[in-house]
Amino acid sequence: MKDTTASSGLGRHPVEERLGSGTLPDEDVIAALRLGWNMAIAYQNPPPMSPTTASSSHPGDHLPGFSSFTAAEVAAVRRGKIEGDVKRLGLGDALQSLFESWDTASSDQYKQALIELFVKQHIKLAGLDSRLVTALGLGRMLADTVYLPTSQNPEQLATSFEENRIDTGQRWLEELRRQLPAGAAAAVIGSLDQWQKRASQIDAEQVTEALTRRLRKQGELWRRLLCGETAVADQLTGSDYVRASAALAQRFGATAIEYSKHWYALILLMLPAVALFIWAILQTGIPAETRLLSVVAALLGTLGISWKTIGGSLGRIFAAIEQPLWEAAVSEAAVHACTLPMPSEIQNDSAFRDVRNRRGRQA
Structure with a gap:
């Protein structure tokens, strides 16, 4: 495995400093995560035993895009990705038995070879x-979560987002937070929460092709974020920063209100002393025309001392919590x-709204 302790010469995005773990991503952890992801998809999509005609057999005006590749060519690309990460992690000796029969094995033989390779990698x-094992399992879990549900197997959506299963994935993300790109683990943890809530509001008949395509697109975004192919900071727009600023202001206000509760006792204790002081002024021989000024001065002095004490202490608290609150x-x-948003036909489906409202009331 390559040494990932050396510092990169590249500077970090300023927002990444707010989002980040404070360390550089561990490329071996990312390779293990990517390997688990690609192996899960390879297991679900065995290569055809009789490769179909190559996409390049009928030349056109331009090179074919990936969507034009045949099933065999797509499987070959996936094989190359698996091979690269396996070799990076020093597991190359485990590849031979799988790749020798890649194009000739039956579906069951191919899957059995993948299982054996996956177990060898774990060991x-x-x-x-241990973090590499966690990353390998996380990649597999996320790929299964988004690729197994289909319109032909709609019940799988609820299984994919079953509470204990998602909790396990989120725990793995938390464990790997410092080895992954800045903010990626937290973003995916929160996004998994959002999709788990959505899955609980969707009935089996609403699991359409549009929904499963959106789920797979969401999964690909999770993978790109966790593998550093796209930065969390690059996903944020101006409206997102406005939302963050509003949340920060709200938290500051809540902190100020909560903090002020601790000064009620002091204020109540000071009122009798101020009243006694004012009474003493009124009983002295101070000329009547200056008594009012004396009373006002006493009140302002007391309030000034109180605000100086409270304001100074609160200011120090705000200075200490500003960065963690902004990061949050x-x-x-x-x-x-x-x-990603839900497909419009799901959002507009009255049955979806009824289920969502009903389960919201039950919660």
Whole structure:
């Protein structure tokens, strides 16, 4: 495995400093996560035993896009990705049995070879770094979450977003937070929460092709964020920062209100003393025309001391919590920015709204 301890010469995006873990991403952890993702998809999509005609057999005006590749060519691309990450992690000796029969094995033989390779990877990575095993499992879990549900198997959506399963994935993300790109773990944790809520509001008959396509697109965004192919900061727009600023102001206000409650006792204790002081002024021989000025001065002095004490203490608290509160606000905005909207036909479906409202009342 490559040494990832050396510092990169590239500066970080300023927002990444607010979002980030404070360390550079661990490229081996990312490779293990990507490997788990690609192996899960490869397992679900065995290559055809008789490769179809190559996409380049009928030349056109331009090179074919990936969507034009045949199933065999797509499988070959995935094989290349798996091979690259397996070799990076020092697991190349486990590839031979799989790739020798890649194009000739039956679907069952191919899947059995993948299972054996996956188990071997687990065993070897466990002896190197437990975080690599966690990353491998996380990649597999996320790919299964978004690729297994289909309109032909709608019940799988509820299974994919089952509470204990999502909790496990979120725990793995939390464990790997410092090894992943800035803000990526927190954004995906929050986005998984959003999709889990959505899945609980969708009935099986609403699991359409549009929904499963959107879910897979969401999964690809999660993968790109976690693998550093796109930055969380790049997903944020001006409206996201406005939302974060509003959340920060609201938290500051709540902090000020909560803090002021602790000064009620002091204020109540000071009122009798101020009243006694004013009474003493009124009983002295001070000329009547100056008594009012003396009373006002006493009140202003008391209020000034109180505000100086409270304001100074509150200011120090705000200075201490400003950065963590802003980071939390930006992280919440990032979750919103990194969660794709539901397909319009689902959002507008009256049955979906009824289920959502009914389950919201039950909660």
